[in-house]
Amino acid sequence: MKPLDNVVIVGAGPTGLVLALWLTAQGVKARGPGMQSRALAVQARTLELYRQLGLAEAVVAAGHRNAALNLWTSGTKRATLRFANAGADLTPYPYVLIYPQDRHERLLIARLEDMGVAVERETECLGFEDRGDHVEVQLRLPGGREQRCAAAYVVGCDGARSIVRHQMGTGFPGATYGKFFYVADVQAHGPAACGDIQIALDDADFVAWLAYDDQGRGRLIGVVDDDGADRADTLSFHDVGHRAIAHIGIEVDKVHWFSTYRVHHRVTDRYRTGRAFLAGDAAHVHSPAGGQGMNTGIGDAINLAWKLAAVLRQGAPVALLDSYQAERRAFALRLVETTDRLFQFITAEGRFADFVRTRIAPVVAPLAYGIDDVREYLFRLLSQTLISYRGGPISEGQAGAVQGGDRLPWVHTDDNHAPLCAIAWQVHVYGRARPDLAAWCEAQGMALHRFDFGAAHAAAGLQRDAAYLLRPDSYVGCAVADGSPLRLEAYLDRCIRRSEGQQ
Known part of the structure; x- marks a missing residue:
């Protein structure tokens, strides 16, 4: 065949x-x-x-940028966490895009x-x-x-x-949570029916608002209370708890779609x-x-x-x-x-859980978010720019703070992610590229992209004159501190190239 x-x-x-x-x-x-x-x-x-x-521009234009997350308790906005404050130097997209x-x-x-x-x-x-x-x-x-x-x-x-x-x-393997969730696409009005994410943390009566636009169209996600859980399959939007919705300053005018579902955690x-x-x-x-x-x-x-x-x-x-x-x-x-811990936090019942959620979290969250390292970590976690394959079977080397398996850091001064539009192996050098590296790339038919090294590159963790071999998915396959092509050649031989006689 x-x-x-x-x-x-x-x-x-x-x-x-x-x-x-x-x-x-x-x-x-x-x-x-x-x-x-x-x-x-x-x-x-x-x-x-x-x-x-070549899809990002169309998706961003069609979706809605939620630029901040607001935490509410008892009808009062307690904290605002702005994504741009955390992600502006990390990615061209420092927000959560909501796209139906x-x-x-x-x-x-x-x-x-x-x-x-x-x-x-x-x-x-x-x-x-x-x-x-x-x-x-x-x-x-x-x-x-x-x-x-x-x-x-x-x-x-x-x-x-x-x-x-x-x-x-x-x-x-895994399990199913005892609580039901509901989701509803609605038209609403009110001070919070704007372009931000709203989250109410009232006494396990959790609800979140994700805006589709600035005109009150969005999605509500909430927990069905225990009284309704036994008949969740037959519930309508009118049957779910509306206290938390009111507490984030939203009044629903029309329900376009409503559903309930169980939440699982399995891998x-x-x-x-x-x-x-x-x-x-x-x-x-x-x-x-x-x-x-x-x-x-x-x-x-x-x-x-x-x-x-x-x-x-x-x-x-x-x-x-x-x-x-x-x-x-x-x-x-x-x-x-991670999501299991967060889910348990927002749905836990009891006086102590309510106290932590409604009194402690709204105070601690903005204080923690004011610390640069904490703010950056939380944004990286949410945005998935934190994902790394360090220690994986096709990750090698380290140059500066960047290791094989890391996502290539984005540097806003020269947009070093622009060459990644070519879905192919490529080499990046920030500083001077060695002549033998340039010759090796030419012999491989592999693009070599060189950027002038500056303070922004150092802040991103990149090392001057190092060679970063990038996979087609823009993660670093191999990082070589001295820029020598010998390590890159050995890496490709080990991970990517088929040995003689292999089927």
Whole structure:
């Protein structure tokens, strides 16, 4: 059989759509039976990765920038945390972008269609078989006819009830929280129905407001009280507690959409089995605290996409694909632990929990946010610019404060992220590039980008005259303090290049 170079993507939420976009941009054919998601917040790191596809500008223009987070208790705004104060020197996108899921997906689908890829919305994956040198995916087409599709790999982006994960036989350990959440898209008015994020911390009667615009359109997310939990499936917006909504100065005029759901926290045992992979909610689910879910799935997709393309199109060793689980599962475990703690904090019951939430947190939060290091850390955590693969199987070296596996720091004085729009390996030097490094890059057909070193580069942790070999997803693969190409050559031989005789 002729080797296959196509990938079947099961699930066409943002994770599956972005995976298809990145694969297509790198010359890999993608096919995708679809499903939907309900994600909302787009974090800075996702926008940086979208920039590589030429998507960031369109997404930012279509969404709404929530520039600050306000904490409320007992009807009074107690603290304001402004994202620009923390992130202006860290990323071109120092805010949380709110972009309704249906509009987000339509934009991604339109971009795929422009690239000649159609999402098969009414096509269902029934299962797959791993044949060793390829997979056969069983599909049910519109009208009920079934079809078998041969592919090099299959990727399950098909949500928490993933058929791909079920067929892989991997576990999905974790638990389900006792409380129900509700979500409602509404038209509202009031002093807080503006362009900021509003959070009420009243006696476990949690509610958050995420603005779609400055004219009172937005999403409310809240906890269903215990009296309503037993009939959560039949509740309407009128049945949920409205005290916390009133306490953040919002009055609802019209409800466009309402739903209730359980919150889970789970991470799969394995992200890969043979030629099958998991990404997004098929691999990990957690509380909505922090707006991390969709962004984590998109991060999965991009991490996997460049590695699949390297194997299928550039002759990289199949072992490179093992680094996908090593990098992304470790992050998912940390994320679930973090969001679990935050969720427990905002929903805990009892007098002591109420006291901490309503009296201590509103005082401590602005004081802590006033400390530069704390403010920067919290923004990095929320924006996912903190994600690092240090110590991972394809991360090497250190130059300055930057180690192999780190996201390339953004330097606003010269926008050193601009060259990353080329989804390819490249070398950055901040200062003087050695002649042998320049010759090596030319021989490899690899772009070398040199920037004049200045105070902003030093503040970002970059080292003068060092060489930073960047992966296609803009993380540092290898950092070499003296700028010598010998370490870069050895790194590529170890991680990326197929040895003689390898299949």
